[in-house]
Amino acid sequence: MMRIIYCALLAFILHQALGDEYNLFGDAGQAYSVEVNIGHPPQKFYLLVDTGSTTLAVASHARQGGKSYFKANQSSSIQDSHKQVQAKYSQGMWIGQLATDFVQFPSLANVPAVRSNLALITESHKFFMNGSGWQGLLGLAYLPVGAWGENVVVDSWMDSVDRSLAVPKSFQLKLCGVKSTTNATHYGSFQMIDDQNPNRNSNRSYRTPVLRKRWYEVGVISVRALTDLVPINASLNNTNETIVEVKDFNDEMCLKLNEEKSIVDSGTTNIRLPEIVFGEIVGEIRNAARMTNVLISDEFWYHGEAGCWPEPQMWSLPSIAIDLLSADANDQYFTLEIPAQNYMRVVTASTEVGAISEFCYKLGLEAGSETVLGYTAMEGLEVLFNRSAGWIGWQTSNCGSNARITGPYNASKSLVDTCQLRRPVSETAVSIKAAQWALCGVSIIAGGVLVYLLAPCVKALCKKPIRTQQISLSQTALFEQES
Structure with a gap:
């Protein structure tokens, strides 16, 4: 209960101090959450904003460390499908019941309350963090990475909004990070965008394509530590449109980064890199840190342990x-x-009167099998996700760290070919085609059995060609619509 009171108080303080523009907040290491109302009468919760999954899911039972949960029997508008669904993540999983109810975000004035699929979480494992300020997840990715169940398709809240407004919507995340070095709470903005409206940010926008519409999968060409003060042939002016020829390129790194997949995921904290790339970058940053007067242990760099100091640190490390x-x-x-302000993450900032000051940090980089640009890579930037057109736009922001964007640059050859980013047929299309052919086969078998059992009626039916034509056209229309 104290956690919920704290979240509500924090949201009120941020609203008063920062204005209507900011509607996201979170404790250290817990990503960013937004306030939501579910059901009639509305029940208020906080959902983690996640571009790495699709389903809107909310706790529906009391759990250790969190007493706030959705009470389905108190909503007059709930519709239970009586079907079980589940989802697994890189860390944690949950099982729940699929239902629909009205969902409304008070801070999104341009989006009405819509009836949406939602998963009512009944059991979970390593999903809810102890003392987390959120009670569920708002998935913003595409349908193929939604929750699953037997003979059920779980639509996303974004799909429900598109149907309700009869026009596809984009969304924008402006993640600001912590307000100061003495405060571990971070804040930001989540907004739904009409593609026809002009962009209010005058800074130059850079777009990267979504390679496959599952997660927000992008092409990460290279990741490196900028040990030099100025990048190779780079212009520091975001409005400079000069394209510079860059001849040398690390083909091996590009292949390694995209070997499994590279995604933009606001629900993940760190920047996750393949082991070999992680080792190279951390080695360079660690060497640069040795030149400073700050002593940092190996456990901090390679084992995810926190480093603590009595004073806040002003990091002079490579970007x-x-x-x-x-x-x-x-x-x-x-x-x-x-x-460095982004990847040297503040996790504790204790300045209580009468107590010893302690400022703890963790490295915002980790090793893994795939490349994930977590919110550590997004703070200080405005990131626009255009789901229908299939691209992500990046701009510098008026809040947060001094993150920059430079380029564009030319490579000496096709990056799509060199990094093997081409996907001849999307997995979504393949799965839909397979389902369609399976359905067609089942229909033919069932039709044959039906004709055999109703043999006396077959002759009569054959005398009605119009009825046969209507059935055929109906099947064709269904096939085209699902395609």
């Missing part, structure tokens, strides 16, 4: 450069420059 494939040309890319 991390993340090169992304440009949507404008196959041989073009641009660079996100992520400062």
Whole structure:
């Protein structure tokens, strides 16, 4: 209960101090959450904003460390499907019941309350963090990575909004990070965008294509530590449109980064990199740290342990450069420059009167089998997700760290070919086709059995060609609609 009171108080303070623009907040390491109302009468919760999954899911039972949960029997508008669904993540999983109810976000004035699929979580494992300020998840990715169950398709809240407004909507995340070095609470903005409206941010926008509409899968060309003060042939002016020829390129790294997949995931904290790339970058940053007067242990760099000091740290370490494939040309890319303020994450900032001050940090990089640009790579930037057109736009922001974007740059060859980013047929299309052919086969078998059992009526039916034509046209229309 104290956690919920704290979240409500924090949201009120942020609203008063920062204005209507900011509607996201979160404790250290817990991503960003937004306030939501579910059901009639509305029940208020906080959902983690997650571009790495699809389903809207909310706790529906009391759990250790969190007493707030959705009470389905108190909503007059709930519709229970009586079907079980589940979802697994890189860390944690849950099982729940699929239902629909009205969902409304008070801070999104341009989006009405819509009836949406939601999963009522009945049991979970390593999903809810102890003392987390959120009670569920708002998935914003595409349908193929939604929750699953037997003979059930779980639509997303975004799909429900598109149907309700009869026009596809984009959304934008402006993640600001912590307000100061003495406060571990971070804040930001989640907004739904009409594609026809002009962009209020005058800074230059850079677009990267979504390679496959499952997660927000992008082409990460390279990740490196900027040990030099100025990137290779780079212009520091975000409005500079000069394209520079860059001849040298690390083909091996590009292949490694995209070997499994590379995704943009606001529900993940760190920047996750393949082991070999992680080792190279951390080695360079660690060497740079040795030149400073701050003593940092190996456990901090390689084992995810926190480093604590009695004073807040002003890090003078290299920025991390993340090169992304440009949507404008196959041989073009641009660079996100992520400062040390982002990846040296504040996890504790204790300045209580009468107590010893302690400021603890964790490294915002980790090793894994795939490449994930977590919110550590997004803070200090405005990131626009255009789901229907299939691209992500990046701009520098007026809040947060001094993150920069440079480019675009030309490579000496096609990055799509060199990094093997082509996908001949999307997995979504393949699965839909397979389902369609399976359904067609089942229909033919069932039709044959039916004709055999109703043999006396077959002759009569054959004398009605119009009825046969209507059935055939109906099956064709269904096939085209699902395609």
